[in-house]
Amino acid sequence: MSTGKSSKWRDTVILFATLTLFWLMLSGKLDTDVLIVGAVASLIIALLYRDGLSFFTEFRFTPQAIVAGFRYYGYFLQELFKSNLKMAAIVLSPSLPITPGIVKVRTRLKSRMGRLMLANSITLTPGTLTVEMAGEWLYIHCVTLGATDIEAATAEIVSGFESYLEVMYG
């Protein structure tokens, strides 16, 4: 959570690079005029929204973090697939076997982006949904309730994603 001048410039440069990459993917051309328009627009947005969050804000550009990033997305897609199948099974079974509830869990992550990614990952995997965040506490709605005490619920819901995000963002 450094808010020094240099890290702010770093964030601006990273945001600029991310936006330019998006522009290139979207336009699909490498002509000079397209490049100039994209670069100018990205620069203006990057300067205006330098305090905002973007994909690589607070990302630690170390080899470990990049490896953890790839493993995180692998783990995430695997979880997404598994939990979707589980959800499909629930929806298709005639008795609708749900035991919903809202549990409280705690995260070790400190960075804003790390927490955002954690909450998003939990929400994206069906069956769990982040309802409220308050500092290190997250309130998760579960379709099928597992453990209800904080430690056990944290281990069940949070720990899988957290171990990767901790290396990526801290």
Added chain:
Amino acid sequence: MGLLIDIIGGLLLVSGAAFLLFGSLGLLRMPDVFNRIQAGTKTTTLGTLLTLAGAACLQPAWGWKLLLIGVFLIFTNPVSAQVLANTAHRRGAQKTPLTKIDQLAEDQEGKA
């Protein structure tokens, strides 16, 4: 080779559509707003991603744009689901009697 990719693309499209169908079915069958959000906004994530992947197989030229759509989906979909759930909870939306526990409501009562 081209035929194989076409078949894979078609299969991806069909399975994507199947997950979207399960999502809509969940929307109908789930008893309260939170469970509906769970079924409706999120089985659709995989459904849409599979549909995009299928489209990318059939139209490789769209690949980058489809990837971009997927990335935006992954980042925006959970935010909207979170805001919906959060607002519903704050406004005291009815919870199904099946609900076992609500530690958020308990904590808020403690503060009030």
